[in-house]
Structures are given as C-alpha cells and as structure tokens.
Amino acid sequence: MSFDAPLSAHEPMLLAWLRQAVDAHAIVALTDPAGVIRHVNDRLCEISGYKREELIGQTHRMLNSGYHDREFFEKMWATITGGDIWQGTICNRAKDGSLYWVESTIMPLLGMAGRPLGYLALRTDVTQLIDTERELALKTKEMELLFDHSPIGLSWREVDAEGRPGFNHVNQRFCELIGLSSEEATDLTNVQRVTHPDDWEKQQTLTRELYQGKHDTFTLEKRYIHPGGRFVWGVLTVVVIRGKDGRVTHHFAMLEDITARHEAEEEMRRAESRWRTYIQTASEILYALTPEGRIKFVSQAWTTKLGHSVDEVIGMSFRDFVHPEDVERWDVFFRGTLASGGDGQGIEYRVRHLDGRWIWHASTGSAYTDRDKRRAYFGVGRDITIRRKAQQELSAALARLEEMARIIDRSPSVVVLWRAEGGSWPVEFVSASVRQFGYNPEDLTGRKLSFRDMTHPDDRERVGAEVEAHAAAGHQEYNQEYRIQCADGTVRWVDDHTIVRLDDAGRVTHHEGLITDITERKAAADRARIAQERELELAKDVQQHLLPSRFPDMARIELEVLSQPSLQLGGDYYDVMRVDHRHYGFVIADVSGKGAPAALMMAACRASLRLCAIGELSPAAVLHRVNRVLQPDMPPGMYITLFYCILNTDTLALRFCRAGHEAGLLLRAGGGSPELLGDGGMALGMAPPDLFEATLDEGRIVLGAGDLLALYTDGINEACNASGDEFGRDRLEDSLRRHQKDSLAEILRRVDRYLRQFCTLAPRHDDRALLLIRPR
Numbered sequence: 001m002s003f004d005a006p007l008s009a010h011e012p013m014l015l016a017w018l019r020q021a022v023d024a025h026a027i028v029a030l031t032d033p034a035g036v037i038r039h040v041n042d043r044l045c046e047i048s049g050y051k052r053e054e055l056i057g058q059t060h061r062m063l064n065s066g067y068h069d070r071e072f073f074e075k076m077w078a079t080i081t082g083g084d085i086w087q088g089t090i091c092n093r094a095k096d097g098s099l100y101w102v103e104s105t106i107m108p109l110l111g112m113a114g115r116p117l118g119y120l121a122l123r124t125d126v127t128q129l130i131d132t133e134r135e136l137a138l139k140t141k142e143m144e145l146l147f148d149h150s151p152i153g154l155s156w157r158e159v160d161a162e163g164r165p166g167f168n169h170v171n172q173r174f175c176e177l178i179g180l181s182s183e184e185a186t187d188l189t190n191v192q193r194v195t196h197p198d199d200w201e202k203q204q205t206l207t208r209e210l211y212q213g214k215h216d217t218f219t220l221e222k223r224y225i226h227p228g229g230r231f232v233w234g235v236l237t238v239v240v241i242r243g244k245d246g247r248v249t250h251h252f253a254m255l256e257d258i259t260a261r262h263e264a265e266e267e268m269r270r271a272e273s274r275w276r277t278y279i280q281t282a283s284e285i286l287y288a289l290t291p292e293g294r295i296k297f298v299s300q301a302w303t304t305k306l307g308h309s310v311d312e313v314i315g316m317s318f319r320d321f322v323h324p325e326d327v328e329r330w331d332v333f334f335r336g337t338l339a340s341g342g343d344g345q346g347i348e349y350r351v352r353h354l355d356g357r358w359i360w361h362a363s364t365g366s367a368y369t370d371r372d373k374r375r376a377y378f379g380v381g382r383d384i385t386i387r388r389k390a391q392q393e394l395s396a397a398l399a400r401l402e403e404m405a406r407i408i409d410r411s412p413s414v415v416v417l418w419r420a421e422g423g424s425w426p427v428e429f430v431s432a433s434v435r436q437f438g439y440n441p442e443d444l445t446g447r448k449l450s451f452r453d454m455t456h457p458d459d460r461e462r463v464g465a466e467v468e469a470h471a472a473a474g475h476q477e478y479n480q481e482y483r484i485q486c487a488d489g490t491v492r493w494v495d496d497h498t499i500v501r502l503d504d505a506g507r508v509t510h511h512e513g514l515i516t517d518i519t520e521r522k523a524a525a526d527r528a529r530i531a532q533e534r535e536l537e538l539a540k541d542v543q544q545h546l547l548p549s550r551f552p553d554m555a556r557i558e559l560e561v562l563s564q565p566s567l568q569l570g571g572d573y574y575d576v577m578r579v580d581h582r583h584y585g586f587v588i589a590d591v592s593g594k595g596a597p598a599a600l601m602m603a604a605c606r607a608s609l610r611l612c613a614i615g616e617l618s619p620a621a622v623l624h625r626v627n628r629v630l631q632p633d634m635p636p637g638m639y640i641t642l643f644y645c646i647l648n649t650d651t652l653a654l655r656f657c658r659a660g661h662e663a664g665l666l667l668r669a670g671g672g673s674p675e676l677l678g679d680g681g682m683a684l685g686m687a688p689p690d691l692f693e694a695t696l697d698e699g700r701i702v703l704g705a706g707d708l709l710a711l712y713t714d715g716i717n718e719a720c721n722a723s724g725d726e727f728g729r730d731r732l733e734d735s736l737r738r739h740q741k742d743s744l745a746e747i748l749r750r751v752d753r754y755l756r757q758f759c760t761l762a763p764r765h766d767d768r769a770l771l772l773i774r775p776r
Contacts, residue, residue: 019725027102027123033116033680034639034660035059035077036592038714041724047102047125049095053765057592065099067091080108080119089126101130111663113679113697153177153234153255155185159248163211177234177257179226196223196231203236210240211248221258233262260310261300285361289377293318293334296376305383307354323350323358334365338375342366348384360388412436414515416444418451420471420508425451428510436517438487456483456491467498471508476500481518493522551576554584555776556649560744562752562770564715572713572767573602577613582650585613585622588711588771589642590661592683597635604630605640605684619644619657620698627659627684627692634685641683643711652703652775657696659684662712665733667740669706674733677701677709708740708747708774715768722761731758744772 022028023041030039040055048055048063055062068091079086086106091099102123108116153174158166170185184190192200199222206218217239224232234255241250285306286299295313303309306321313321322330326349333347342365350358365379414436417429427444434441443449455463459482470478480496495518501510551559561574573589587609591598605626612625623644630640643664645656656664658678666675681696703709712732719727735754739747751770 022122023724025124027121027125029055029060029121029123031059031119031121032641032660033118034683034686035119038118038718039726043125044123047094047100048092054095063092063094065091065093067099076106080106081116083108083110083114083116089130090123100125100127102126111679112676115679117663117680148172153257154253155255156250156252158250161247163248165251174255177232177255178224179232194224194226196225199223207238210238213242213246216240216242231259232257233259260303264300264310283382285381287318287379287381289318289334289379290370291338291374291376293377296370306351306359321352323352326350334377337365338367338377340367348388351381359383360385412517414513416451416513416515418511418513420511425511427451437484437492454484456485459483467511470498471500476502481522484515492517493519547573548575552578552584554649556652557584557647558744558772558774558776560748560772562748562768564752564768566715566764566767572715572769573606574711574769574771575606575609577610579613579617579646580615583617583646583648585619585644585646586711586771586773587642587644588661588713588769589640590713590715590767590769591640592638597638601630601635601638601640605642609644617646617655618698619646619655620693620696623657623659623684623696624689624693628689631685631688631692639683639685641714643678645677645709645711647703647773653700654703654709655698655700657681657698659692659696660686662714662717662729665710665712665729665736666701666703667708667710667733667736669704669708669740674737675701703775705775706741708736708772710736711771711773713767713769715764715766716755716770718766719755719759719764719768720762721758727755727758744774747772 023043026041027043027047028039028041029037029044031037037055037058037060040052044055045052050062076086076088085108086104088104089101090104091101093099103126104121104123106119106121109118109120111117148171150171150173153171153176155168155170155174157168160166165188168186168188168191170182172182175182175185178185178191178194180190180194195203199220203220203222206220209215210218217237219235219237222234222236224234226232235258237254237256239252239254240248241252243249283301284299285301286297287295287302288297290296294315294317296315298310298313300310302313318334319327319330329347330349337343344364346362346364348360348362351361353359360383361381362384363379363381365377367375368378370376411431411433414434415429415431416427416434418425418427426447427450430441430444432441434444437454439449439454444451444454452460452464463480463482466478466480477497477499480498482494482496484492484494486492495516497514497516499512500508501512503509547563551561559576563572563574565572573587573591575585575587577585577587579585589602589605591601591605593601608626608629609622612622612629616622616625623642639660641661642659643656643661644659645654645664647654656677658664659681660683661678661680663680664677666677668675677699679697679699682692684692686692687695710732717727717729717732721727731754732751735751736747739750742750748770755768
C-alpha cells in the first residue's frame with residue numbers, strides 16, 4: 001500500500017483500521033432501537049466481567065449500578081431517541097459487583113426517515129480518574145479545613161524567580177493573633193507595621209539567611225502590637241521550599257500564641273522561677289488539688305492538651321472534668337493517695353476537652369503539706385489516647401481474628417494452605433471443615449497425608465499440570481475443578497479457588513485454596529444439559545415443520561432462500577403466503593432467545609400471521625392484529641422482530657412494514673445506491689397495542705424487472721469473524737451487487753461462501769436466513 005495515493009483510495013483499509021483503533025481504545029456496544037444489545041467488543045466484556053453471549057440480547061439495565069436516578073436515564077433516552085448524540089459519565093456495575101466509571105458517547109444510527117435504527121455507544125474507562133479526583137477533592141478539603149481551623153496561625157506565599165513575594169495567604173487564627181483583618185494581613189507591609197521594630201529586624205535577618213541558603217527554617221519569638229497598644233507574643237516558625245536550583249519557591253509560616261505563657265513566666269520569675277518554668281514548659285499536665293479536690297494550680301499544658309484556660313479551671317472541682325463512668329474510681333484513687341502519701345500506682349481515666357471530646361489520661365500523684373498545713377495532692381497527667389486507641393484496635397483485631405477462625409472452621413468450604421514444594425503439596429494449614437471428606441486436620445498438617453493424596457488418582461496429573469501452567473503464566477489467582485477421594489473411598493467434585501503467594505523475589509512459595517463441594521451442582525448441570533439437548537431436538541423438529549417446504553409458483557417472480565440453523569437453535573422464520581389471487585405476502589422474522597421457547601413462539605407467530613394475512617392488503621394492519629394476539633401472552637424478555645411485505649404480481653407494487661427487524665435491502669437493476677425499506681417500528685410483543693401501532697409505518701414502492709430484494713435476519717449481517725468484526729450490511733450488499741445478474745441460487749451460493757470464509761474459526765451462535773425476491 002502506498003500513501004502517495006489519496007486516502008480515499010484506501011477507504012476499506014482505513015475503515016478497518018479505524019474500527020480496529022476504536023476497538024482497542026474504546027468500550028463499544030451496539031443496540032437496536034429498543035436498546036437491546038446486538039454487539040459488544042472485547043473491552044466491554046473485560047471491564048464488565050460478562051461474556052459476550054451474556055450481554056447480547058440484554059439491555060444496559062444489567063449493568064445499572066443504581067448510582068444514577070431515573071431522571072438521568074430518561075434525559076439520556078430522550079436525547080438519543082430524538083436523534084441527538086448524548087455524552088456523559090456513567091457509573092456501571094460489573095458482574096462481580098464492583099463499580100466502574102465510563103465516559104460515554106451514545107450516537108443514534110438514523111435511518112433514511114431520520115429515525116434511529118439503533119444506537120452506538122463508545123465509552124472510555126475513567127474509573128481511576130474519578131477515584132483520583134474524589135480522593136484529591138477530599139484531600140484538598142481536608143487541607144482547607146486544617147488550614148482554616150488550625151489552632152495556630154498559618155500563612156504561606158509563593159516566591160517568583162526574582163525573589164519577589166506573591167500573595168500572602170493567611171488563616172483566621174493568624175489574623176486574630178496579629179490583630180489584622182484577613183484583607184490587611186495579605187499585605188506584608190501591614191504585617192511589618194504591627195510587628196515590634198526590634199523583632200522585625202531579627203526576623204528580616206533570619207529571613208535573608210534563609211533565602212541565602214544558610215538554612216531552611218527558623219523559629220523566632222516575636223511581639224505584635226494590637227490596636228490600643230496591647231502586646232501579643234507569638235512563636236513564629238518559618239519554613240521554605242526550594243526548587244532544584246536551590247531558589248526559594250514557597251514561604252510558609254506558623255504562628256503560635258504564647259502571650260499567656262510570657263505573662264505567666266513573668267509571674268513565676270517573681271516567685272519560683274526555675275520551678276514554675278519547668279511546670280509551664282512540661283509536656284505533661286502538672287496540677288495541684290486541695291483536700292476537697294478543687295484545682296489550686298494547673299500547668300499551661302492543661303490548656304494545650306484540653307483547651308480550657310488556666311484561669312477558667314482554677315477553683316473548680318477536678319472530678320467535674322472526669323468522665324462520669326470514671327468518677328468513682330478517681331475518688332477512690334484520690335482519697336487513697338491523700339491517706340497513703342502515694343504508692344507510685346497510677347490511674348487511667350477520661351478527661352473532658354473544651355470541645356466536648358473525652359481524652360484518655362494516665363495520672364500519678366502524691367500527697368504534700370500545703371502552706372495551710374493541710375494534706376493536699378500534686379499530680380502529673382499525660383495523654384494516652386493514642387495508646388488506648390491502639391490497644392482497643394489490637395483487641396478488636398484479635399477478636400476479629402478469633403471470629404474469623406471460628407467462621408472458617410464452621411464454613412462448609414475448606415481453607416487449605418500448602419507449600420509449593422515439588423509435587424507432594426505439603427499442607428501447612430487446613431480448616432476443620434476438611435472432616436467432611438473424612439480427614440483430620442492433624443493428619444494433613446502433621447505430614448501423614450499430603451494434599452496430593454486427597455486428590456483423585458485420575459485427576460492428580462491434570463491438576464498438577466494446571467498448577468504449574470498457572471505458575472508459569474504468572475497467574476495470581478485461578479479456579480480448578482477436580483475430584484477429592486474421601487477417606488471412606490467415595491468421590492466428591494470440588495471447586496478450588498486458589499490464590500498464589502510469592503516471596504520478595506517473585507517466586508511461588510505457597511498456594512492458598514478455598515475448596516467447595518460442588519458434587520450436587522455437577523450432577524444438576526449434567527441433568528440440565530441432557531434436558532437441554534432433548535429440548536433442542538424438539539425445537540428443531542418444530543422449526544423444520546413450520547418453514548415452507550416449497551414456494552408458490554409465481555410466473556413473474558423468482559424466489560430463493562438460504563436457511564442455516566445454528567447449533568443453539570434459534571427462532572429465525574421466513575414464509576411466503578397467498579393473500580388473494582393477485583397478491584402474495586413475504587415475511588422474515590427472528591424470535592429472541594434460543595431453544596424450544598423460541599421455536600414455539602415462532603409457531604404462534606406463523607399461525608397468527610397466516611390467519612391475519614388472508615385478504616388484508618395492508619402490512620401494517622396485519623401486524624397490528626398479530627401484535628394484539630401475541631403481546632398479552634408474550635413471555636417476559638421475549639419479542640419478535642419481523643419484516644412483512646405484500647407484492648401485487650400484476651403491477652409489482654410493493655407495500656411493506658418493519659417491526660424492529662433489519663431493513664429490506666433493495667438493489668435496482670439499473671444500479672445506483674441501495675434502498676433500505678422500512679423506517680423501523682417496535683418489535684412484536686414488546687409493547688401494548690397503542691404504543692406498538694403508533695411506531696409502525698407502512699411504505700410503498702414499485703419494483704422493476706431485475707430488481708433484487710433481500711430480506712435477512714441478523715444472523716447474516718451480525719456474523720463475526722475470529723477478531724470480532726461483523727460481516728455487516730455493506731459486505732452483504734457488495735456480494736449481492738457483484739452477482740446480481742446471476743441466478744438466485746447462484747447468488748445465495750456466493751453469499752454463503754463469502755460468509756463462511758469471513759467467519760472462519762469463529763463459532764456460530766445464531767440462525768441465518770436470507771430470502772431473495774426478483775421480478776422477471
């Protein structure tokens with residue numbers, strides 16, 4: 001192929017490439033006008049977990065996750081049935097119950113009359129993007145909340161390449177500490193204005209050293225001057241972030257209010273400087289109580305840890321802050337300490353935080369004689385909330401582990417862990433439920449038996465080969481079915497869901513299996529298979545007796561049919577019937593589903609159609625009557641697509657009607673573009689009479705000698721090759737056009753040959769029917 005020629009010269013290859021690219025990139029589904037899935041690509045099967053045959057014939061309701069409300073799908077349906085393209089993001093549910101998100105474009109495939117003949121959906125998996133966006137939004141919200149509601153002042157700004165500071169972002173606490181509004185605080189000039197001059201110079205010196213690269217952080221105690229002259233002391237910690245070139249790109253500052261601490265330090269210096277300094281800077285809460293249990297002194301850590309100001313709690317009863325469930329134990333501890341002087345034993349209890357939370361504290365105390373010569377109490381309390389939480393989580397985890405062990409032992413399934421060692425499969429753990437096969441867990445874990453010994457002799461080689469094959473392929477998880485030979489000699493079928501365990505080097509070390517007895521299920525499956533085979537034989541007999549053995553002799557009309565039933569018998573149906581002495585009716589139909597139900601519904605449709613067609617020259621009127629007969633008794637989920645036309649053999653006038661079926665394909669003898677007959681109504685049995693009749697249109701044309709009319713079922717155009725590509729209407733048209741002047745039998749032979757070559761190596765799951773009509 002040369003790209004020097006115009007691309008249009010390679011249109012078939014371009015179309016194939018485009019289709020291959022779309023299938024590789026997108027999740028593709030094609031539905032009929034009723035929304036019933038007619039085609040899916042491999043990516044849809046992979047992401048949904050459904051096999052193609054599970055999806056074909058269903059609607060997208062089987063993927064509905066319940067995330068979107070009814071209005072969402074009504075708007076979508078209104079858009080595409082109106083002929084417009086719909087785009088949006090949809091949350092679907094896979095077969096295993098997991099959710100996945102797809103960015104979707106649904107395009108109506110419009111017929112000649114502008115009505116949708118079906119819908120093409122192209123989707124892209126955006127699950128990871130949606131999850132990432134949600135996680136990012138959550139993290140951003142958390143950071144905003146942390147910034148806005150932090151108990152300390154926070155500010156940050158970006159720095160450009162020339163070292164110029166950008167906008168100064170500040171939180172509310174920062175504004176409160178420096179005495180400026182949020183708008184004022186964004187201007188560094190205002191921040192300088194309210195900073196004590198001596199402290200500003202120190203800060204500028206340290207900042208210059210930061211930007212010179214001498215260090216990346218500094219901490220400074222500084223003063224801010226509030227309106228009215230009040231000083232507020234704060235600890236300012238500044239941290240910078242540098243780019244790869246060492247240049248400062250971001251400037252962060254944290255400001256903690258230490259005004260109260262400074263005031264307390266001044267008071268302590270006048271009395272017990274060293275002692276008070278220790279008390280106020282201790283990370284634990286230091287407190288003193290009167291003999292009545294009232295707080296006479298508390299360290300600043302109380303405010304830091306519990307939120308209450310020191311002045312607020314002085315004089316209050318300590319027990320007022322203790323959790324009601326812990327008060328009695330606290331009273332016993334407090335009185336005992338006063339009486340004994342303190343034995344070094346502590347107590348754990350909960351203390352109320354200012355915001356209402358309960359904080360776990362561990363406290364030790366001792367008795368001392370105060371200035372009034374009374375027995376008082378001095379205590380040290382520290383926050384142990386994290387430790388308590390860890391203990392509770394550990395206890396809960398151990399409880400869950402014990403419960404899980406009990407569940408495993410009570411489960412009818414057997415959990416087994418065996419080491420990947422040669423071919424013997426030594427067992428390291430097996431649940432007690434292995435006794436259902438007559439074996440004791442101790443016999444397996446004690447190496448008296450190996451897992452291989454339990455496997456039926458006829459299955460051991462196969463199971464071992466499958467295990468090795470899965471390991472070689474790198475499969476982390478897989479299923480096997482095989483037989484277990486019980487201790488009493490009986491045999492049970494099991495399903496083994498195996499998870500492969502690897503070491504750090506990626507080598508297989510263990511296999512963890514969940515073994516479930518499926519003996520009854522296997523027996524039931526065998527019975528169902530036998531019953532289905534009987535049903536298919538019956539359905540074949542019914543279908544063969546219903547199809548016409550020969551066609552009426554019409555002097556001016558040639559007729560030939562290609563009919564190929566599939567291995568899974570379906571409901572394809574064709575017929576030619578005399579309407580009156582000048583008119584003949586031609587019908588082709590496809591009943592949804594397979595087997596006897598489809599064949600029986602085809603029989604009912606044939607009988608009703610033949611009865612209603614006699615003397616009636618309007619195809620629409622005939623289908624109205626047939627739908628009224630069939631619809632009330634149509635089984636749920638079943639319907640019939642049908643094309644019916646009536647030909648006047650004298651004038652060659654053709655009246656036709658299409659009920660959800662493939663359009664008739666008309667090739668004129670004189671050439672030109674093919675004509676598609678029928679705008680497409682709803683399938684028979686899908687809707688009550690009023691709705692069905694409202695969607696049904698009747699068309700009229702006149703045939704000429706040599707014109708070729710092809711009526712076919714979807715087993716023709718939707719036949720797939722091994723790559724999943726459909727045969728399609730274009731290939732059918734091409735085959736018919738190339739042999740249009742041959743005999744009808746030769747045309748059918750050519751089409752059949754072309755179709756078989758296209759579908760080589762691909763299994764066939766649907767009937768095929770192609771009826772050709774040509775005036776002489």
